[in-house]
Amino acid sequence: MAHTTAHKQRWQRRKAARPGEILDAALELFTEKGFVATRLDEIADRAGVSKGTLYLYFDSKEDMFRAMVQNIIVPHVDQAEQLISDHVGTQRELIECFVWNWWEVVGKTRLAAIPKLLVAEAHHFPELAEFYVIHVVDRVRNLLAAIIRQGVAQGEFKKVDANSAVRVLIAPLVFAVIWDRSLGLFDKSDYDRGQYIRTHLQLFFEGVSHR
Amino acid sequence: MAHTTAHKQRWQRRKAARPGEILDAALELFTEKGFVATRLDEIADRAGVSKGTLYLYFDSKEDMFRAMVQNIIVPHVDQAEQLISDHVGTQRELIECFVWNWWEVVGKTRLAAIPKLLVAEAHHFPELAEFYVIHVVDRVRNLLAAIIRQGVAQGEFKKVDANSAVRVLIAPLVFAVIWDRSLGLFDKSDYDRGQYIRTHLQLFFEGVSHR
């Protein structure tokens, strides 16, 4: 590295950084206007490149979306799995740990736009949708279902249907990020997201736990 | 020519029936492909009319969507309010009555596509989105919140935050219809919707009820 000129380094860094910058711009715009309504001109403008340049890094508009999902979301699933496997404590603590971690790194960040986009425009991206279901949704569901089954086996939880319970556990979380980015934008009555999640977790655990 | 009955008419006047047929076709196609991706030609084809005829009954593509929501969903809210006000029983029974009624007339019918569409494409319809939030969402939330507050006042429920609880109660229901019409289409692992709702209600009431 030291033997290269500063000029070249900067240029190389720019090149390496370009895809990320483009994806950032794209994510912003997709969030604001949806996938279909976002024009490539706008993405190029916001990323500070020309429209043609986009095609150096991505095959198509859809490919951009695909890259966004694969590069951004999947690593978070890896980390979540690691987090859980490293964690020690009750199953309830495990789940709460997962949920709040998700809330911190996805739910309340701009990344939350991705699940919303996928739900909103899954029609246009059957392959990506399938990929997402397999590599994100299924993994998360399996992760949580295992915890719940473990809780049931250990007597921490009642005998609940783990599959349904997982869905009931996840739904309010995902729904919140979707709502906040769709109809919620036109909802005069605001609410406290933290309180909402706490209420959800409290009710959920009082529901599944003995006593 | 006029004396033969074999002469085939190209079309018939059916002013009264047309709007409904058009909206039916539109709802089907919007459900299949989303609003933006549905072309007016397709709606016209499926409704068995010509493209120009659409504009006899609706001002624009968006107006079609608006009519769908106003004519179909709002009456159901009216009925739901009536159902609740007529009902006698515990607050839990009231809520279960509301939920299962919603499931029968909306959740598991083709009408479930409407909330999905609104969530997916709210960006394009700020006015309609606002209308929906005010005339559907707010009314339903208020209805359920009143029941929950009543339950708390009467000692049937614990002291929970009614606003959060309502959102937690509704989220899994709406999420289910959205999911089933978006990423769920690409989800290999199916699930029993009835079981899902039962689990949700069971956990919810064990969560909010004393003991």
Add this chain to the structure above:
Amino acid sequence: MAHTTAHKQRWQRRKAARPGEILDAALELFTEKGFVATRLDEIADRAGVSKGTLYLYFDSKEDMFRAMVQNIIVPHVDQAEQLISDHVGTQRELIECFVWNWWEVVGKTRLAAIPKLLVAEAHHFPELAEFYVIHVVDRVRNLLAAIIRQGVAQGEFKKVDANSAVRVLIAPLVFAVIWDRSLGLFDKSDYDRGQYIRTHLQLFFEGVSHR
């Protein structure tokens, strides 16, 4: 006539009047918005009939225009020829008589819209344009050219080229009605039409007359 009922008479009168009412409405609208921009719905509305009824009396939108010209303008040319042939006096008086008569019955009435329309949209109506040139323009030019040639022969006018002189005589008149119905509508500076025509005639006759 006496053997028909009053009811039927009225109906027949209405029926006979219909085409005229339609043409009146059409002329108004063509004047306001031009031929292309005027929709048949509007004509039907203003005439108080339905759109389909228009086709009972006219084959097409263009045919309406044709009827307007033939029924309204041509009779005026007949009258003008009669007026001139009846008139006695100097050639200057003849021309002034023609011009002011034209101004009274066409130039300052709603009929002035017709030349404007023909000039503006002659492209769309080659046949009608040809008809108008032959049965209106040519006749008027011949009429006036004959007067001028007579004036030259009698020594009232200088030896001018009658063809050019006629065109120079007519141009400011027709131009005025065109201008007032086109760019003139956006002209802040108004002018006195009577003064304009007087100035034109004065200059013209001082130009063509001896001394």
Add this chain to the structure above:
Amino acid sequence: MAHTTAHKQRWQRRKAARPGEILDAALELFTEKGFVATRLDEIADRAGVSKGTLYLYFDSKEDMFRAMVQNIIVPHVDQAEQLISDHVGTQRELIECFVWNWWEVVGKTRLAAIPKLLVAEAHHFPELAEFYVIHVVDRVRNLLAAIIRQGVAQGEFKKVDANSAVRVLIAPLVFAVIWDRSLGLFDKSDYDRGQYIRTHLQLFFEGVSHR
């Protein structure tokens, strides 16, 4: 075109030349068929580009017309004002100079189609019409009115109403270009434009001059 080389390129970058070529094609077609009747496809075809390319240079069909007027006509008004201010001679000579110059650069060229178009379709372009009246018509009228008033003050002309005189002076000129591009196309009897203008000027000056 680029057909001289054997290698057939689908297109070339000619950013600088494109707008002019498009406007040329547009002017031709507007002249032939009018503004409304000219389709963008046709303009694109004749300009040798695709329809989408038009929108790289112009915001809309109307914007094309606007550019035509502003880029082509207004400079000629500037030149005319310069011409007059540079000129020395009698007021009559000034006017004749202006008129014949106008005839050479506008009246008998394809530019003459622009006034015709504006007059014919002013309805569709209220803003452009106003612009044209202010930046072209008014300026020319003021220019000529000043000359006439000067002529009156210096005793070269009689005491005529300058405003009416200017309109009488201009009318036959503009009318000629309008006529030649509308009903004149269907007029069997041709005429000598030069003779027509000479007759007009002769009559006009004999009308306004003493003796």
Add this chain to the structure above:
DNA sequence: ACTTGCGGGACGGCCCGTTTCT
């Protein structure tokens, strides 16, 4: 060589003149 940006082609919503049914 990498970036730029012009150009191509296709399509969708909307509109309207005309025809057909009642």
Add this chain to the structure above:
DNA sequence: AGAAACGGGCCGTCCCGCAAGT
């Protein structure tokens, strides 16, 4: 006579592929 329906066409838009620039 009136009202409903048809059918075709246009403007504006946008994604994407190549040829010029730096």
